[in-house]
Amino acid sequence: MISESNIKTLNKLIEHAKENNKINPTYYDLYDIKRGLRNNNGTGVLVGLTEVGSVHGYVIEDDKKIPREGKLFYRGIEINEIVNGFQEDKRYGFEETIYLLLFGKLPNKKELDDFNKLLGSMRNLPSGFNENFILKLPSKDVMNLLQRTILFLYSLDDNPDDISINNIVKQSLYLIARFPTIIAYGYQAKVYNYDNKSLFIHPAREDYSTAENILHMSRADSKFTRIEAEVLDLSLVMHAEHGGGNNSAFATHVVSSSGTDTYSAIATAVGSLKGPKHGGANIKVRNMIDNIKENVKNYSNKEELKKYLKQILNKEVFDKQGLIYGMGHAIYTISDPRAMLLKEKARELAIDKNAVKEFELYENIELLTKEIFLEQKNKLICANVDLYSGFVYSMLNIPQELYTPLFATARIASWCAHRIEQILSDKKIIRPAYKNVSSINKYVKLKDR
Incomplete structure (x- = not known):
């Protein structure tokens, strides 16, 4: 407990923080600051290059936005073509999408089969990890637990700070494969400890796709229909990538440019996505519908x-x-x-x-x-x-607490792809400028304050 005198001190510090951290809003126009890294016409400030994905919804003519039908490309392939391709074959598409985003090409049948087997072998967490790092340390927010769990996995990696592409690819695949397991177990820990509900843990299945595993691990009876898995799979594909400028992808580029490890970079992206302005919009939709x-x-x-x-x-x-x-x-x-x-x-x-x-x-x-x-x-x-x-x-009877974690489960494929691209293609640390607009002050000795 904080004492009454310390509460007064804290409240005074809060007032100082409020008083001394507000920039005069007129300065942003005065110095032509690109707030939110946006140009005056609403377009994003160009700060980098990518081949991972691109988003198109308008063209600029005479500095004005001219609306166009929206298009989304993964590695230059329009999303509609990707979806039509796997749906015509009556198969799941998220694993193929991961492969495309990470490795820049569509896999042939053998490559895709081998890739699925590899991901399947990586899905389960290290021995004792669930008990010691998830169930014993639950969180009310599954995104918070996901972020923390990623950093715990750093401590179990024999070579966590090696940023050679060989090591990053291996680390990326393990994280991609394990995200569904982490969020399923994290949710179980949450409802058991905070909501007084029954706890059930289903091990990930190597023969299941990502979508199938999510439904299998998040349901008490592990049962689901084909159409349920197909819809969830499509949702994962839709959320997998959205260009290098979205907040979490850009955050991944920024921290990766510093030379930090994979776990820190992906944990940063999760922290970005957790923000309600980025990853929580579908929860707002559900709340609005209820209203x-x-x-x-x-x-x-x-x-x-x-x-x-x-x-x-x-x-x-x-x-x-x-x-x-x-x-x-x-x-x-x-x-x-x-x-x-x-x-x-x-x-x-x-x-x-x-x-x-x-x-x-x-x-x-x-x-x-x-x-x-x-x-x-x-x-x-x-x-x-x-x-x-x-x-x-x-x-699909998926609880709201898993909406944003499911977004992260899809988007990590893109984060890892952007991280690899940053490290291989752009060696400079990202360091934009901030103009200091404070006045020059003199240091006053303590006895004179």
């Missing part, structure tokens, strides 16, 4: 729903932030290809789960929000992947 259901008597009625959506935008209801979560994106304007692909699979799952009415709620939110933005702001807006990913997870 709509509570306050719109007949949410199948488009007029009633549209009226409430306008109230959300006007900061009158829900969290009063004026945002319809799952709608809009920093790059995509007319469409988000990830949302379009996941929406169709979500429709298929909704039919299987007898949840078509709820699916139509999401679809109507998408259509009506587009109408509202055109009517009120003459602006194009599109659904982003978070609108439908939260719906998919809810139909």
Whole structure:
């Protein structure tokens, strides 16, 4: 316990922190600061090169954004082609996506089979690790536990600081393979210790895909259907990569440029993704949906729903932030290809789960929000992947505590790819400039203060 006098001291320090750490907002325009590394027209400041992935949602003409249909490329291949390829073969696609992102090429059948066997052999944690580092040290937040567990794995690596590509590839594959196991066990530790629920631990199966293992390890009976695994697999593919400029990928580039170890770099990326402005958007969507259901008597009625959506935008209801979560994106304007692909699979799952009415709620939110933005702001807006990913997870009975950890399980493939690219291609430490705008002060001796 902190004493009353120490509480007073702490409160005084907090006031000093508030008083002395606010930059005059006019200075940002005065010195032409690219806040958020964004140009005035909303585009990102160009700070690096990548071949891992790219995102396209507009073109710039006369310094203005001209909307275009959204496109997402993994190693130069459009995401729609990748998805159509594995879905036509009626197989899972996330492992192929990992291979493509990390190694820059599509594997042939033997290479993919061998790769799947390799990942399968790496999924389980070291002996005693779960008991000593996860179950005995639970966290209320699974992302926090994931970040901490990554750093614990550093201590069990015989050669953790070797940043040769040979070692980084091995470390990357172990982490990619183990993320589903860590988040499943981390969630079990959380609900057992904090929610007073039963604890069950299923070992990862070598013959299962990543999506199958997640469902197997997160369900008490380990049972799942083919369509459930296919939808989760597609969600993982959709979240696997989104260019080098997104916050967690850029964080990976920054820390990797310092020469730090793989575990520190990936733990940093997890910390970035944990932020609600980056990885938690689909949780916001679910909270918004729950609020709509509570306050719109007949949410199948488009007029009633549209009226409430306008109230959300006007900061009158829900969290009063004026945002319809799952709608809009920093790059995509007319469409988000990830949302379009996941929406169709979500429709298929909704039919299987007898949840078509709820699916139509999401679809109507998408259509009506587009109408509202055109009517009120003459602006194009599109659904982003978070609108439908939260719906998919809810139909799969995946708890909200695992939404962002699942995002991390998908995105680690990209983080590792960007890390390898940074170390091989750009040897300079990333060090942008910050202009000091404080006044010159004299040191005052303690007796004179």
